[in-house]
Amino acid sequence: MEEPTEKRIRKTSTGSENDGTSYESYENPMDSNIYLTYDILRIVFTYLNGMDLGRAAMVCRLWLEAANHEKYTRGPDCFIEHYLHFTGKTRCIEKSNIKPAIGFFFIPEKIPTNIKGWIRDTLPQNCKAIMLYTSGIIINKEEIEYKAFPNIVCALLPEAPNVKINSAILCTEYAARTYQHEFSLSLFEEHKKKLIDMIDETLIPNHDESTCLIFLCNDLKGAKMATLLASAIQEYSGEDRITSLWGGVVDNIIFSRPYEYCIAVLITGSIQSWSIVVDRRCSTKEQVIKRLRLFKNQVKLKKHSVGFMFACKARGCGMYDEKNVESTIFKTLFPEVPLVGCFGNGEFGKNTMPIDEMDKKIEGKKDWYNQYSTIFMILTYG
Structure with a gap:
């Protein structure tokens, strides 16, 4: 008859060195990690922030699979925070529940310029950071048109399945100086080709996909280049290739270098996006x-959504004699969609909705560059 396997015996003294008392305890020879099943990992990972979740994904294939499933249950993270909480002491970005693929930071006047270094230091290595310096910031129902210091509005977008984010720098300090003195056709064609090449890398969207273009530029120095490029891309791509468009002219913009005046971000893949222009004819709440x-x-909203708002400085309280009008209307209609944005001096946007009676009064196509308008855009996926 086969003898049963003996259990390991470990003797441990429970009394003093002199009394000699002891007891026997049994130690399971099986590795305790065998009990850390996929389902348990999923439960544990729900308690991790985005950065720690990313670190856990590097342990092994099982952890990677569980971490990816947890990651895709989390949507964009939008918040407003005191600028000092972006420093190395607090690092509010590291406490986010997502690991961002791109971050939009709406920074008001009087924020110290070294904030850009603090933000970059807290972001993951491959995360794109777009910092927009503006006089007014927007978060949900709150439009802080003036005296927004010391707060920063932040929108972190996570990695999403089958979604690609491309970006291009379209105007630098050198290009802006050239445009101020003499129009350079060759320089314009160079930037135009860069943007067209980025767009051509994407497929024409089908019913499950969308192409969203975000167009941002620096006030005065980059606006001329940006408006020319927007018109060229509008003519090249037509109205259907770019599903939605959002952006505008801000006081200053920082992407990867300190002197950039015009950038484009293209988000394509398994997302849906819509944009609308609330133009100068819409001057009442009704x-x-x-x-x-x-x-x-x-x-048609999916599991995860985020809304962007870019408003002309001439709107807001100056138009309605009342605070938070347009953002409140948006949040009333889309209560589950976080809204972020800012005020500027010119807006890029297009209507993805069918032409209504108001639009029929305008002959010809509508330019993508607008003034005295507010642009809303929604991205949704999942």
């Missing part, structure tokens, strides 16, 4: 409500 209700009828 007109804005009507416009955004048409927008709501078109938008």
Whole structure:
């Protein structure tokens, strides 16, 4: 008869050195890691922030699979924070529940310039950071048009399955100086080709995919280049290739270098996106409500969504004699969609919705560059 396997015996003294008392305890020879099943990992990973979740994904294939499933349950992270909380002492970005692929930072006046270094130090290595310096910032129902210091609005977008983010620098300090003195056709064609090549890398979107273009430039120095490029791309791509468009002219912009005046970000893949122009003809609350209700009828939200708002400085309190009008209307219609944005001096946007009676009064195509307008855009996926 086969004898049973003996268990390991470990003797441990429980009394003093002199009394000689002891007891026997049994130690399971099996590795305790065998009990750390996939389901348990999923539960544990729900408690990790985005940065720690990314680190856990590097342990092994099982952990990678569990971490990816948890990662895709988390949507964009949008918040407003005191600028000092972006320093090395607090690092609020590291506490986010996602590991961002790109971050938009709406930075008001009077914030110290070294904030850009603090932000970059807290982001993952391959995360793109777009810092927009502006007089007013927007978060959900709050439009802080003036005296936004010392707060920064932040929107972190996570990695999503089958979604690609491309970016291009379209105007530098050298190019801006050239444009101020003499129009350079060769320089314009160079930047135009760069943007067209980036767009051509993407497929024409089908019903499950979308192409979203974000166009941002520096006030005065980059605006001329940006408006020319926007018109060229509009003519080249037509109205259907770019599903949605959002952006505008801010006081200053920093992407990867300190002297960039025009950048483009292209988000493509398994997302859906919509944008709408609330133009100068919408100057009352009733007109804005009507416009955004048409927008709501078109938008089909998925699991994760984020909204962007870019408003002309001439709107806001100056137009309505009341605070937070347009952002409140948006949040009333889309209560589950976080909204971020800023104020500027010119807006890039297009209507993805069908032409309504108001648009029929305008002959010809509408330019992508607008003034005295507010641009809303929604990205949704999952």
